[in-house]
Amino acid sequence: MSTQQRAIATRDQLLDTAEGAFARNGYDATGVAEICQSAGVSKGAFYHHFPTKQALFLALLNRWLAVLDSSLQAIRLNAGNPNEAIAQMSALLRPLFKDGQAMTPSVLVFEFWSQARHEPAVWQAAIEPYRRYRTFLTDIIRNGIASGAFKAVDASLAAQMLMSLVVGLLLQGVMDRDGADWGEVLGASVRQFLANLSTAPASVPDPSAGLTLARTTPLALAPPLVDELKKKKKKAKHKH
Amino acid sequence: MSTQQRAIATRDQLLDTAEGAFARNGYDATGVAEICQSAGVSKGAFYHHFPTKQALFLALLNRWLAVLDSSLQAIRLNAGNPNEAIAQMSALLRPLFKDGQAMTPSVLVFEFWSQARHEPAVWQAAIEPYRRYRTFLTDIIRNGIASGAFKAVDASLAAQMLMSLVVGLLLQGVMDRDGADWGEVLGASVRQFLANLSTAPASVPDPSAGLTLARTTPLALAPPLVDELKKKKKKAKHKH
DNA sequence: AATAACATACCGACTGGTCTGTATTGATGA
DNA sequence: TCATCAATACAGACCAGTCGGTATGTTATT
Known part of the structure; x- marks a missing residue:
């Protein structure tokens, strides 16, 4: 898998994980750190893909x-x-x-x-x-x-x-x-x-x-x- | 005005102020300190009336x-x-x-x-x-x-x-x-x-x-x- | 003097966001 | 072919600020 493909994959992973977390606990109650942990990526990855x-x-x-x-x-x-x-x-x-x-x-x-x-x-x-x-x-x-x-x-x-x-x-x-x-x-x-x-x-x-x-x-x-x-x-x- | 009446007044003041603030900025976005300041009372008063x-x-x-x-x-x-x-x-x-x-x-x-x-x-x-x-x-x-x-x-x-x-x-x-x-x-x-x-x-x-x-x-x-x-x-x- | 009705300073937890560092990759040029 | 350079894609420590709640002190009424 190329680097670009992996990047898209982690981005999607972030989106999917966040979707579930938001639906479960709400937007405010879901921390960025929590999303990252569930998605298995770091905070650096998060803020690399989303400002x-x-x-x-x-x-x-x-x-x-x-x-x-x-x-x-x-x-x-x-x-x-x-x-x-x-x-x-x-x-x-x-x-x-x-x-x-x-x-x-x-x-x-x-x-x-x-x-x-x-x-x-x-x-x-x-x-x-x-x-x-x-x-x-x-x-x-x-x-x-x-x-x-x-x-x-x-x-x-x-x-x-x-x-x-x-x-x-x-x-x-x-x-x-x-x-x-x-x-x-x-x-x-x-x-x-x-x-x-x-x-x-x-x-x-x-x-x-x-x-x-x-x-x-x-x-x-x-x-x-x-x-x-x-x-x-x-x-x-x-x-x- | 008796002390009890004043107490009820501040309680109502708290309620009214909070009502406006919640309606304007939402529950989460409204801090206790903010409510107290707008109501003109202290945090102590707040937590005296509401747990x-x-x-x-x-x-x-x-x-x-x-x-x-x-x-x-x-x-x-x-x-x-x-x-x-x-x-x-x-x-x-x-x-x-x-x-x-x-x-x-x-x-x-x-x-x-x-x-x-x-x-x-x-x-x-x-x-x-x-x-x-x-x-x-x-x-x-x-x-x-x-x-x-x-x-x-x-x-x-x-x-x-x-x-x-x-x-x-x-x-x-x-x-x-x-x-x-x-x-x-x-x-x-x-x-x-x-x-x-x-x-x-x-x-x-x-x-x-x-x-x-x-x-x-x-x-x-x-x-x-x-x-x-x-x-x-x-x-x-x-x-x- | 006991209690209600406050006031104020303070704390610990938490959060979004930043900063610096690093490994990998792909392009370039000799 | 291979060294080099730059950019991408992350990792993880860290920070500044906020917020709910508490502890303690003070005043006035009963």
């Missing part, structure tokens, strides 16, 4: 956003009609409510939002995709209205409602894991939402067997997410 | 829960029918989305939940009322179904949906304050929810002018909330 702890955090955020982004793009291309698109998005989110490793992303999302409250850099990085996804949803609904599949409601409002539903489900799933079968609630809610929105009373069968959020798929990064916000505090190092 | 920083945090949580609790009880007694009850609850939450001081509680709630992720004590204190409110909602819906006001849906599921909506709205209102008129979205969402749930197509007029969450009202503490979880770590002090 600061927050930079790793943002890299983690962007890595996750990249896969979510491409999944949504895939849905946009695959789904024949708006009804199906929204149903597929529901199915996409579903695994996040499964216990164990699968729900790590949703816990992380919560951690991102927590930090975003106090750290402007994190807020910027988190709010931009959030707004993008909201307009994405709004567009789908608008299209549905235009094509006659949906009733002539306020598309923006409908998107906000659906977004609220998902966000609330996510948060509750994280906080009160055993309080309900959140995956089931998500499915039922979205079905209900579509039923009330659709002109045709026909219900779309649950396409749960379709997409899933696979970390394994490399998938090309979407343009607006590629830049990793590489920035140094003082030194001009870290050009890589 | 630990977390204890003050929990006291803050319970103070807020107490007023919310009594407000909900008032609704339960005042509202003639389930439709009206839910509409009043919507109106009750509405001020939380107003800019400025009024939204401090919602920011704090977010802070509570953030801490609840890592601190079992906070989690316990936060999850209990959450579940209680959910069953409260479920009961209202169940009653509505029994009285024929609501369709015969799954009451538990409907409550979870409404809860998700509210929680999601809250979180988005905190994170993306200027992203939408969240108060309006809340009103519209609940109206829509009720419209889809009600048997009678008649819409309930928005009773916004009615209740509001007034910190000023002392209001008797509800039984399950009274105990302030006073507990010491080592010393047996702080009996007050």
Whole structure:
């Protein structure tokens, strides 16, 4: 293995380890030293690859956003009609409510939002995709209205409602894991939402067997997410 | 003013100051020393009234829960029918989305939940009322179904949906304050929810002018909330 | 005089980040 | 081919500052 490959490997190792640690103990409660120890590397390695702890955090955020982004793009291309698109998005989110490793992303999302409250850099990085996804949803609904599949409601409002539903489900799933079968609630809610929105009373069968959020798929990064916000505090190092 | 009264005053001063500071900068980012300085008292005073920083945090949580609790009880007694009850609850939450001081509680709630992720004590204190409110909602819906006001849906599921909506709205209102008129979205969402749930197509007029969450009202503490979880770590002090 | 209600100085633990050193690698030039 | 040089990729000791909490002292009320 060449030196460069090894470097990438340790960087990924750092990212993976930190992801788990953040999900388990939270961002603030996880020290850099702790991450390094779990990853089996030194602090020097850490600060060689990331200018600061927050930079790793943002890299983690962007890595996750990249896969979510491409999944949504895939849905946009695959789904024949708006009804199906929204149903597929529901199915996409579903695994996040499964216990164990699968729900790590949703816990992380919560951690991102927590930090975003106090750290402007994190807020910027988190709010931009959030707004993008909201307009994405709004567009789908608008299209549905235009094509006659949906009733002539306020598309923006409908998107906000659906977004609220998902966000609330996510948060509750994280906080009160055993309080309900959140995956089931998500499915039922979205079905209900579509039923009330659709002109045709026909219900779309649950396409749960379709997409899933696979970390394994490399998938090309979407343009607006590629830049990793590489920035140094003082030194001009870290050009890589 | 007697010594006891002055003591209560400084305690409240501590609580109020901490509330603002936590809402502004977050729990972790707010130091005990900072709170004391802003409150104009010494660290000695702080640890005279609260055994630990977390204890003050929990006291803050319970103070807020107490007023919310009594407000909900008032609704339960005042509202003639389930439709009206839910509409009043919507109106009750509405001020939380107003800019400025009024939204401090919602920011704090977010802070509570953030801490609840890592601190079992906070989690316990936060999850209990959450579940209680959910069953409260479920009961209202169940009653509505029994009285024929609501369709015969799954009451538990409907409550979870409404809860998700509210929680999601809250979180988005905190994170993306200027992203939408969240108060309006809340009103519209609940109206829509009720419209889809009600048997009678008649819409309930928005009773916004009615209740509001007034910190000023002392209001008797509800039984399950009274105990302030006073507990010491080592010393047996702080009996007050 | 006993206790409540503070004030102040101080401590130890911990944390993000830096600094200096070193081994390996790849390019270059003689 | 091989010595050399520079840059990369780390290692690990170290530091400056912060924070929650404590110990002890002081004042005023009951």
